[in-house]
Amino acid sequence: MIQISEAAQTHFRKLIEREAIPGLGVRLAANDPGTPRADVRLEFAESAELAGDEWAIDCEGFTLWLDAASVPYLDGAEIDYATQATGGQLQIRAPKIKGSAPGETASLVERVRWLIEQEINPQLAQHRGHVSLQEVTADGVVVLRFGGGCHGCGMADVTLKQGIEKTLMEKVPGVTAVRDATDHATGSAPYLPQRGAA
Template identity: 80%
Template sequence: MIDISDAAQAHFRKLIEREALPGLGVRLSAYQPGTVKADVRLEFAEPADLAGDEWAIDCAGFTLWVDAASVPFLDGARIDYEQKPTGGQLQIRAPKIKGEAPPESASLVERVRWVIEHEVNPQLAMHRGMVALQEVTAEGVVVLRFGGGCHGCGMVDMTLKNGIEKTLFAKVPGVTAVRDATDHDTGEAPYVPRSVA
C-alpha cells in the first residue's frame, strides 16, 4: 500500500527518539484529496491525537498511521529521504492523491466535471479566472458559467473556443458543443476589460 524507504524510516526514528515521547509516531493524511489542490500532510502524532480509525503500518521503531479516509488516495505512495550536501530532503510521491479520471463508462457530466476541475480551471486560474459547469444537455451540449477574471473578460470567446471547447472535444467523447451562459456585462474584475479587446 505505502512504501516507506529505510532511509525515511531512519530519519523519522531519529526525530522521534529526540522527542522521547512514549508512543510518538507519524500520521499521514491527504489534504483536499481528489482535487487539483490535493497535497500530503505528514505530522508527528501521539496515540491521544488519533481518531481511532487510522490504518497502522509498523515501521522500524515507530508506527506510521494513515488517515482512513485518505487511504484510497495514498495507495501506492512512496516516502523517501535523500541526504544531500546541503541537508536532507523528504520526498513523498502519491500518484493517486488528485484522484483518478472517471472511466469512459461514467456519465458525461462526471467526465466533463473532471476535465474542467483538473485541466481547464488550473489553466484559467493563471489569469484569476475559473469556469463552473451549469449543465450538460441530453444532446451533449456543455453549458458553462465563467467567474473571477473570466467574468466579463474581453478574451472569453477565444478562451471558450480555442481552449475549453478544444479540450473538452479532445478529452470527453460525447460532447457536441460548448456554450457560455454568463452575463458578462456584470463582471467586476475582468482580466482583459471588454472595451480593450
C-alpha cells in the same frame, strides 16, 4: 500499499523521540487529490488529533496514519530519507496522487469534470481564472460558471467557444455544446475588462 524505507523510519523515530510525547505518530494525507494541484501533507499527530478513520501502518517505534479519503491516491507511495552533503532530505513519491483519467464507462459528468480539472483550469489559471461545472444536461450540454479573472473578462466568450467548448467536444464524446451561466456584469477583477466597462 505504502513503502517507507528504513532510513525514513529512523528519521521519523529520531524526531518523535526528541518530542517526547507519548503516542506521537506521523499522519500522511493527500491535499487536492485527483487534481493537478495535488500534493502530500505529512505531519506529526497525537492520537487525540486523529479523526478515527485513518489507516494505521506500524513502523519501527511509531505509527504512520493514513487519512482514509487519501488512501486510493497514496496507494503505491514511497517515503525515503536520503542523506546528502548538505544534510538529509525526505522524499515522497505518490504516483497516483493526481488521479487517473476516468474510463469509457465513466459518466459524462465524471469525464467532463476530469478534463476541466486536469487541462482547462490549469490553462485558465495563467490568467487568474477558473471554471466550475454547474451541470451536464441530458442532451450533453455542459453548463459552466467562470470565476476569478475569467469572471467579467471581455474575452470570456472567445475562451468559451474557441477554447473550452472545442476542447470538451473533441475530447469527451457525448458533449454537444458548452454554455456559460456566469453573470459577467458582477465580475470584480476581470483579467481583461469588458468594452464599455468602467
